[in-house]
Amino acid sequence: MLFLVSTIGSRGEAQPVTALAVQLKALGNDVHVVAPPDFEELVTSNGVGFTPVGPMLRTFRSADVKPGDLARLAEESVREQFRVIGEAARGADVLVAGGALQHATRSVAESVNAHYVYASFCANTLPSPNHAPPAMLGRVPVNGTPEENLRQWEQQRPLFGHARETINAERAELGLYPVDDVRDHIFSDAPWLAADPVLGPWPGPGELVTTGAWLMDDQRPLSKELEAFLDDGEPPVYFGLGSMHGAHDAAHQAVESARKLGKRVVLQQGWAGLQLADDAPDCIAIGEVNQQALFRRVAAIAHHGGAGTTTTAAAAGRPQIVLPHMYDQYYWGNQVERLGIGRSSTAVTTEVLAEVLDLADEAAEVGTRVRTDGAAVAAELLMKG
CATH class of the missing domain: 3.40.50.2000 (Glycogen Phosphorylase B;)
Incomplete structure (x- = not known):
């Protein structure tokens, strides 16, 4: 076909x-x-x-x-x-x-x-x-x-x-x-709903074809530089805004908030080209990365709230801060709060980050229930017509 x-x-x-x-x-x-x-x-x-x-x-x-x-x-x-x-x-x-x-x-x-x-890819768009x-x-x-x-x-x-x-x-x-x-x-x-049934279920009325989120099986290795950084201390905090054109001030505030709690930071530059304010060894700036591999090795994940990033963070079993900008991102922030695995916020502050770091156990439990086979389920259904 x-x-x-x-x-x-x-x-x-x-x-x-x-x-x-x-x-x-x-x-x-x-x-x-x-x-x-x-x-x-x-x-x-x-x-x-x-x-x-x-x-x-x-x-x-x-x-x-x-x-x-x-x-x-x-x-x-x-x-x-x-x-x-x-x-x-x-x-x-x-x-x-x-x-x-x-x-x-x-x-x-x-x-x-x-x-x-x-x-x-999100229930509240239907x-x-x-x-x-x-x-x-x-x-x-x-x-x-x-x-x-x-x-x-x-x-x-x-x-x-x-x-x-x-x-x-x-x-x-x-x-x-x-x-x-x-x-x-x-x-x-x-219509079909390609979202995780735990993280973003269809609320009704009626039934949709629900497949689970369509996630890539990412096998790319992390860079040697990033591996060395991760191995050189406690799990860091991740900050990234994906394809959003975010403000550099947001990244700087996140770094300072993490430092006040004694946490290191992995900053993904993304489409906004985010940069670190200094070259201190407690932070590293990275480009494109295998989020599935990286997220399992961080303490918390601060991001823009896209469906894919939210689901990948949840599947990794790590607490998250959602910083919504547009469209479905506010919904994902609400879902993260509903499940008790993170917070929706306008910025990464010391207070918000401290709250989220205390949700590690809740995030780990939800992570065991997030499905990763949605694309395979969808492909099989399409083959059946």
Whole structure:
């Protein structure tokens, strides 16, 4: 079978999409991934075909976009998705859309008579009266009563519909009928939830196809420099903001807070290019790393709250501080607090870090219950149709 798996998200969506592609390939299928150009090496290094879509996300900053350009950029994005995914999907049997803003994938699937699956990596990105929607355009919804939650979901519905005219123009070119509700069209009647059932369960109503989180089996060794640092003292505190363009002050504050508690720090530079304020031997700055291997060797993990990082930290059995910036990250901060394995905070302070370090036993227990086979489960289900 030929599978096309697509996303236009950052690493938090590209990595699970790649994890699924690897499992599908291992089952003997032909697999192709469409994702932003940043992730070509991630995909191709795992022996999977790759086609880029959209801009280079590492250098694209939405804050720099002028309000008057938003409509034009949205239209260009939709048209490019139709073009790129349409070309890549020739002969495909199944199209899987991973994550938000997949404006073209279902339409292309219909045009080539392929099976379509939409997969969310976080429960609160799918409508439910039992949780508020994710943070969008700077607004952070707060969980309320079922009526209040549904009202917030309705208030967000127009954000999905901004591209309806462009989508329908592209659908007309493919000989397809127009859609009225873009959100429901993208999500379909049977969305999948690729999140860990302990860390981020579906609250209902109804049942979804739940697979567990799609995690890569990362076998990359840690660098000799990092290994030496880890071996040279007590487990350090990790700080990283992944693909967020975070402020350097946040890293400096985290380092100082850890030092006040006698803790060393591993600082992942990430897309923000975070740097240490000095060259003292109690800290080390690193680039791309195998988080699965590293997180098992630290005392606590402070991060931006992406689905993948939160799940990897939980699976490692280490307490965490979630520093949410956008979208689903506030939800993951709430889930970490619900389970008693960390805190959601605006900064890493000495007080917050001390509280989190005391949650080591709770985090270790939850870590024994986090599943790591979600991508394999999903691949088997897709094979069954």
